Amino acid sequence: MESFQPDVARAVRVPREVVVRPGDGGLVLPGDVESVGRYLTAAKAESTRKAYEADFRAWSAWARQRGFDPLPAADAAVAAYLAALSDAGASPRTVARRLSGIGHAHREAGLPSPTEHPGTREVLRGIRRTAARGGRRPKKARAIDTQTVRALVEDLPDGVAGTRDRALILTSFALGLRASDACGLDVGDLAPAGHGGLDVTVRWSKTDQEGAGEVLALAPGTRAQTCPVRALQAWVEAAGLQGATGPLFRSVGRGAQPRIGRTRMARSSVRLVLRRAAEHAGVPLDGLSPHSLRRSFATEGYKAGVSERELARTGRWASVTTLRGYDASSRWAAPASGRLGL
Template identity: 45%
Template sequence: MTVRTPANQFLDRIAASGFLPVADMENGAPPPTPAGAAALETAIRFASRATAPATLRAYRADWAHFQAWCWQTGFQPLPAAPETVGAYLASLAGVFSPNTIRRRLAAIGKAHRFGDWPWNAGHRAIQGPLQGVLRTQHRPVRKPVAVRRTLLVDLLATCDLSPRGRRDRALLLVGFAGGLRRSELVGLQVEDVTPMAHGLQLRIRSSKTDQTGEGAVIGLARGQRPETCPVRALEAWLDVARRGVGPLFRKVEASGRIGSTGLHPDAVRQILRRRGERAGFAPDILARLTPHGLRSGFITEAYLGGVREEEIRRHVRHRDPRSTRGYIELLDLVVDSPAGKVGL
């Protein structure tokens, strides 16, 4: 019978907060002192926050898929032999996208490293099938559509003066003008908004590239047109929300009553889809309408409007300049295309 020591329980609770199996530690260790127990509790709390919730959800699903495949095929999931992992990756060919396959391999590796099991993702029995699968994947990539100004105006035209209409207008304009990720958008608190003479400041508490919570501050200037001004839209929403603290963007019931809880990140996608349907967008556009489109649409409009690449990078908080450069290079393919310089 395995005795669950405090150290075992510590790892078990971290695993429960994520998705990971853990290896048994040596039994028989003396119980911790009250100070030691408090230290373990603190470690558990911080460990549960070490990985973004969305990443944890994906890893849970990926690990469950790998386990189920192992049970069906008679292989051992943990520790998994490199040949087992290679066979699993081969089974994903033609079914899942390259990004999903890479993430599933990362999840398997995470499980092994967390449990102190041997792991070598570079093993030839893993890399051989992986590279072969990736080279033969020819699934068309349906890239999210960039929500440029014309699309944004069409979306805004569906937003009336009801509480839900005001919230959606503010959410769309703040998300676009701030170049925000959906997690940043729904993570905003009323206290993060600071009115200024010519606009407002937004404090971004944490983000995909700032998981330690250092935070960042960006500015939103008043727009030239009332109907597309993010500052006016946010002021109009706050006038009806009447909250001085808590989530900036809240749930709105069908009755128009504004709740106290904030939006789930997926609510941004649902709002975009609902507004796109009301605007009469074509099915192909609707299928590719995602929260990231607000961010990429802002980058596109800013660059084509003459904003310097470095200014864009700072505003959207790309830590790696190559991220911004990737957007710019795609735009330059058209803007600087030789085909536009031959008199056609």
């Protein structure tokens, strides 16, 4: 994929030490171009950049097969690509993501983005409406109740790996963490707080790419075996991470004295941990994913009467409307239709 940096280099002349942009009346040093490119790269999370690159590769392959230039892309070609994706069974979410990847490549190259063309947006809107009328709805992670979370962790093995998995599952549920949030935690992000709890600092998140950070209150549980604070303390001790720096959740080797990894767990490993725990506990796997723990946090919080303000603050939802979409609590808890005197 073309990047911003080569495009800048083409737009300027390089007479040895300096780059002169004709007509601007100024000088752009080669180091300036490098710095701009570095900060543009830092503006997007690595996972986002990789997703954009994969989406643009898919578009490029399709475009070349049809005889189109991938960059710059013709609006009609992009619209045809979106329609072809939908006809092939891609979900509206996948189609929209592919379009974002195409738009990102054009913006990096300093070109007008086809994603802004009215016709392209209309095609995408039509794909979404067609899918909705056909009964296709975005899949949501299955919410589970507190009792099921207890079942997931109560029968985990007593070894170091089981200790880590217990801490990971309980902490993710108790704080409504995304898989990326949990994997991004460092040992130094845990600090003793009042009432036997922990202050847990989430330094980066999907909705906090600039790293403003948020300190969350992790309260001790009422049951020793499912207390997230005790689970975290047990993991730190078992892994020998007291006073250490670096990632909190790490890989665990096999054997009588398993080796503790130095790098942080991948988000994909969280899915494996959860599914392994579910299989061991006899919990159905259908719809179960790491995001189930975050959705379960919202659902169980609503059922327990936790205020929306506190749920949104801990889960770091900017919109209460978005938070309510995570609530899977029973619609029969107190239905309005039963209070109308009919």
